[in-house]
Amino acid sequence: MKTYRRTLGFLGLLLIAVGARLVAVLPDPLDVLVWLGGALVLHDAVIAPLVLGAGLLTAALxxxxxxxxxxxxxxxxxxxxxxxxxxxGGAPNPSALPLPYGRNLLLVLGAVAVAAGILAAVSAVRSRLRDRREA
Structure with a gap:
């Protein structure tokens, strides 16, 4: 296990070095560094608290x-x-959004909700049937 961890650590450091080299040769690396900083702040200030809050709110369900x-x-x-x-200003490339993505996003989110509801119902029915067999 120690060799596995060291190998993964080495590969991670190697990828960091490759990324740093790619950023260093850019004409304006400050833009990339600002974007990376923004992504870090967005993750730590918005996404992580939302995920933790959702986990706490659903803990008793x-x-x-x-x-x-x-x-x-x-x-x-x-x-x-x-x-x-x-x-x-829209998509930089006309082929990037050839379909109505707003509507399709809502359809996909609806499909996720319906699938979760169906799976929850199936699980509840199985649980009731198992309880009846044991009784």
Missing amino acids: PARGLLRGALVTAGAVLLVTLPLLVRP
Whole structure:
């Protein structure tokens, strides 16, 4: 296990060095560093507290694992989609948003909610059937 950790640590440091080298050769590396700093602040000040709060709020619910999975899935979909949707001035490339992404985002989030609801209902029915068999 110690060799595995050291190998992964070495590979991580190597990737950091490659990234630092790529940023250093840019004509204006300050833009990238500001973006990375903004991403760090966004994660630590917004995303992490929201995830922790959702975990605390769902801790007492019976299907908390399923609900948390649905929330993580919905959050990942939002994180991937929102930057293109809220970008001022539209997409930089006309082929980047060829479809109505706002509507499609709502459809995907609805599908995640419906799937979570179906799985919760199936789990509840199985639990009731198991309780009846044991009684």
